[in-house]
Amino acid sequence: MYTMDVILLVINEAGKEGLRGRTLLQKKLYFLSVLMDINLDFTAHRYGPYSSAVAVHLASLVGHGFVKEVTESFATASTERSVFGEIRRHTYFLTEEAGEVWSDIEKEPDFPKWKDTLGRINAQPIADNFNKLSIAAKVHYIVNWRGKSTVEEVRQVAKEYGWDVSKEDIDSVLSFLMALDLVSAAEV
Numbered sequence: 001m002y003t004m005d006v007i008l009l010v011i012n013e014a015g016k017e018g019l020r021g022r023t024l025l026q027k028k029l030y031f032l033s034v035l036m037d038i039n040l041d042f043t044a045h046r047y048g049p050y051s052s053a054v055a056v057h058l059a060s061l062v063g064h065g066f067v068k069e070v071t072e073s074f075a076t077a078s079t080e081r082s083v084f085g086e087i088r089r090h091t092y093f094l095t096e097e098a099g100e101v102w103s104d105i106e107k108e109p110d111f112p113k114w115k116d117t118l119g120r121i122n123a124q125p126i127a128d129n130f131n132k133l134s135i136a137a138k139v140h141y142i143v144n145w146r147g148k149s150t151v152e153e154v155r156q157v158a159k160e161y162g163w164d165v166s167k168e169d170i171d172s173v174l175s176f177l178m179a180l181d182l183v184s185a186a187e188v
Helices: 003-013 022-036 052-063 098-106 111-122 130-146 151-161 167-179
Strands: 067-073 088-094
Touching (some): 003 052, 003 067, 003 098, 003 111, 022 052, 052 067, 130 151, 151 167
Antiparallel strands (some): 067 088
């Protein structure tokens, strides 16, 4: 499947409420790319692994009317901002114009495997928590790069990337990573 197809899949699976947040979309796509063993050009970024290619394709989908983007502004008081200090959140929905494209995507031979893999991600308790998925992506990114690491080693590398990850943060996402067979207890 093409990058745009995968983005549409993730947004479609969010349902009528839409997919709430760019960070959530990026992290679901990160884990989907890892599990499906495809390169979506994720690199270390402020909020964890990020793909500028995904951002460009998403903007194109919005620009061509296949995805509707609704922006919600938060109050300017820092206590009312998101965990990352963002002042707005973007929610994504497939449009009617995406219907014909979506029908073609569903006919692709590897579509069921992509959908099942995304279902494995979405079945996890933290799947709709952009903060937890961001932490999980950071931990996976580090362990995948370094191999077996202690919690303190993960924290040190995270610090080098400018990521604030506590022992409690790591502990809170390990079950997610282990359920998807992305790390073992012996690796962290």
